[in-house]
Amino acid sequence: MNHNAIYALYPQVVTVDDTAGAFDAQGNKVEIDMDAVNAWVDPNAYKHQRVQEYPSIGDQLDALFHAGVFPDDMAATIQAVKDKYPKGA
Numbered sequence: 001m002n003h004n005a006i007y008a009l010y011p012q013v014v015t016v017d018d019t020a021g022a023f024d025a026q027g028n029k030v031e032i033d034m035d036a037v038n039a040w041v042d043p044n045a046y047k048h049q050r051v052q053e054y055p056s057i058g059d060q061l062d063a064l065f066h067a068g069v070f071p072d073d074m075a076a077t078i079q080a081v082k083d084k085y086p087k088g089a
Contacts, residue, residue, distance in 0.1 A: 005040035006032060 003016045013022045013030050022030045054060070064070060065078050 002037050002040065004042055005037045008042075009033075009036055009040060 001016060001018050006013055006016050006022050010022060010030055010032065012024045014025045015023045017023075020029075022032050024030055055063075065075065068075070070078065
């Protein structure tokens, strides 16, 4: 069962159980239209997909540092840390 789709399409649902179904806050079973659930497209799916493919923040910042795009004071701070803790030391 696509729990995200159920929660998005049925805001009264507070609990979803793959075998028992979906329930509201009072424990009443909520009838679910599985065709609608299966047709639902997560509007935030791109965010999860991007997170999986982007380089880590550390790698992104390191690339920016090496490209020389940081302000001089930030570059100096970063370089001081790199000098204090050199690679392979």
